[in-house]
Amino acid sequence: MGKSSIGVYGMGVMGQSLALNMMNHGYQVSVFNIDYDVTEKFVQTKALGKSVQPCKELKEFTDSLEKPRRVFLMVTAGKVTDLVIDQLKECLEEGDIIIDGGNSYFKDTIRRFKELREYGLHFIGTGVSGGEKGALEGPSMMPSGDPEAYQYVEQIFTDISAKAKDGAPCCAYIGGDGSGHYVKMVHNGIEYADIQIICEAYDLMRNGAGFSIEEIQQVFEQWNQGRLKSYLIEITSKILKKKDEETGKYLVDVIQDKAGQKGTGKWTSMEGLDIGAAIPTIAESVFSRYISAQKEERVRASLELTVNLSAEVTDKEEFVRDLEAAVYAAKICCYAQGFELLKKAAAEYGWVLDFGQIAMIWREGCIIRADFLEDIKAAYDQGEVSNLMLTSKFKKELLDAQKSWRRIVCHIVNSGIYAPALTSTLNYFDGYRCERTSANLTQAQRDFFGAHTYERTDREGIFHTIWEEE
Numbered sequence: 001m002g003k004s005s006i007g008v009y010g011m012g013v014m015g016q017s018l019a020l021n022m023m024n025h026g027y028q029v030s031v032f033n034i035d036y037d038v039t040e041k042f043v044q045t046k047a048l049g050k051s052v053q054p055c056k057e058l059k060e061f062t063d064s065l066e067k068p069r070r071v072f073l074m075v076t077a078g079k080v081t082d083l084v085i086d087q088l089k090e091c092l093e094e095g096d097i098i099i100d101g102g103n104s105y106f107k108d109t110i111r112r113f114k115e116l117r118e119y120g121l122h123f124i125g126t127g128v129s130g131g132e133k134g135a136l137e138g139p140s141m142m143p144s145g146d147p148e149a150y151q152y153v154e155q156i157f158t159d160i161s162a163k164a165k166d167g168a169p170c171c172a173y174i175g176g177d178g179s180g181h182y183v184k185m186v187h188n189g190i191e192y193a194d195i196q197i198i199c200e201a202y203d204l205m206r207n208g209a210g211f212s213i214e215e216i217q218q219v220f221e222q223w224n225q226g227r228l229k230s231y232l233i234e235i236t237s238k239i240l241k242k243k244d245e246e247t248g249k250y251l252v253d254v255i256q257d258k259a260g261q262k263g264t265g266k267w268t269s270m271e272g273l274d275i276g277a278a279i280p281t282i283a284e285s286v287f288s289r290y291i292s293a294q295k296e297e298r299v300r301a302s303l304e305l306t307v308n309l310s311a312e313v314t315d316k317e318e319f320v321r322d323l324e325a326a327v328y329a330a331k332i333c334c335y336a337q338g339f340e341l342l343k344k345a346a347a348e349y350g351w352v353l354d355f356g357q358i359a360m361i362w363r364e365g366c367i368i369r370a371d372f373l374e375d376i377k378a379a380y381d382q383g384e385v386s387n388l389m390l391t392s393k394f395k396k397e398l399l400d401a402q403k404s405w406r407r408i409v410c411h412i413v414n415s416g417i418y419a420p421a422l423t424s425t426l427n428y429f430d431g432y433r434c435e436r437t438s439a440n441l442t443q444a445q446r447d448f449f450g451a452h453t454y455e456r457t458d459r460e461g462i463f464h465t466i467w468e469e470e
């Protein structure tokens with residue numbers, strides 16, 4: 001067997017699928033996993049008969065690769081990635097390329113990029129989205145690093161990535177050092193918000209309007225035929241059909257209401273705070289996972305903090321129409337928040353980001369894939385975008401959704417359903433379009449207690465007032 005085109009390190013869920021995807025595109029792939037039994041099982045089952053070179057030792061793995069060597073890491077993000085890079089460094093030569101496809105924190109990627117450059121190695125931090133199936137059939141890929149090194153991986157990446165309806169690959173070079181992982185992080189932040197909005201719509205129908213699971217399932221199926229058509233809406237309609245084999249109940253009804261998380265939504269929210277981008281829908285989605293995790297406390301509080309509320313839904317069809325408009329409007333705002341964060345990040349970290357192109361590579365392969373991304377791309381094609389909410393199509397749609405969205409938020413408040421994304425996003429919208437907020441009083445208070453000064457509306461300058469005499 002000759003040398004392999006690329007090596008995949010990490011035979012977990014994603015690593016196996018990506019390696020198979022590469023083989024299915026005609027590449028010979030060397031595979032390595034810390035526990036060789038996993039590699040062996042993979043090669044004897046899923047990769048049987050394919051162009052694969054299983055390696056037991058790390059040196060054997062790196063020696064099996066064409067030069068410059070391309071090593072694709074698909075391992076647990078964080079310390080494990082550093083550990084693996086340290087081991088690999090010893091087995092690689094100047095000019096070789098390490099690709100990190102994990103969900104790494106972008107600041108770690110920036111650090112690793114610099115450290116490895118000093119070592120004579122190239123580092124390509126690559127956001128990969130699509131889960132196990134996407135990795136196998138075509139993920140959305142967000143690579144960044146040296147353009148010089150990218151040319152050595154571009155063909156493989158283009159081949160294995162998802163293809164949009166127009167045939168374009170859902171992979172594009174994003175920019176320098178950690179920009180690819182940054183874009184993936186924002187993708188995940190939007191993913192959190194999109195998921196949260198959908199879950200709130202489900203909860204409102206289920207617990208705020210008395211819909212049966214069958215009725216809710218049909219609503220999502222119907223929404224997936226319209227402007228909300230997306231992977232997340234589609235899987236929701238599939239999830240709501242699934243029965244539990246043991247109890248015969250709908251599976252969704254027997255799943256505990258405690259959401260997990262691996263940290264990318266939190267990083268996105270922290271970035272919003274760090275660089276001054278208001279992304280409340282994303283942050284609320286992270287907080288809602290924290291609240292969900294406090295199950296025992298919530299159960300206790302539900303017995304103590306009882307509130308008598310009543311909110312009736314008399315016309316279910318009208319309610320669903322309103323809810324669709326509210327979900328769609330909140331979705332526009334949460335994507336606007338994500339792209340606003342990307343705009344601020346480009347300025348903060350000195351990256352030249354092509355926002356239209358980012359929308360393009362999210363059209364297929366990734367978790368937030370949706371036809372809606374075509375509209376975002378079209379908005380960026382029309383010229384300078386200060387905010388997606390101000391572009392003609394989205395502006396009209398946001399304004400058209402107003403009455404429905406506000407009726408839904410009133411229903412949320414009156415029924416006492418926890419729906420922070422739908423409600424706070426409307427508040428965000430109102431804040432963004434507010435000509436004069438209450439920050440004048442904030443400034444007065446800050447100046448009163450801390451002599452922090454303020455600006456005036458009627459003349460230039462910085463002012464301080466002695467608010468009360470001693």
Ligand SMILES: NC(=O)C1=CN([C@@H]2O[C@H](COP(=O)(O)OP(=O)(O)OC[C@H]3O[C@@H](n4cnc5c(N)ncnc54)[C@H](OP(=O)(O)O)[C@@H]3O)[C@@H](O)[C@H]2O)C=CC1
Pocket residue numbers: 009010011012013014015033034035038074075076077080083084101102103104128129130131132262
């Ligand atoms: N699952 C998903 O939907 C997505 C995941 N990702 C990211 O991709 C990466 C891999 O995820 P996934 O495949 O789901 O995770 P898995 O847990 O399935 O796989 C993790 C891999 O890392 C290896 N590993 C763990 N610890 C060590 C160590 N100390 N030394 C060497 N190797 C180690 C594991 O080997 P072993 O099992 O033998 O210990 C395994 O091969 C993560 O960064 C994840 O965030 C990105 C997009 C989507």
Ligand SMILES: O=C(CO)[C@H](O)[C@H](O)COP(=O)(O)O
Pocket residue numbers: 103128129130131188191260261262263264265367
């Ligand atoms: O990156 C992904 C999808 O794009 C992973 O599935 C990630 O694990 C999702 O995040 P979380 O586990 O925090 O919900």
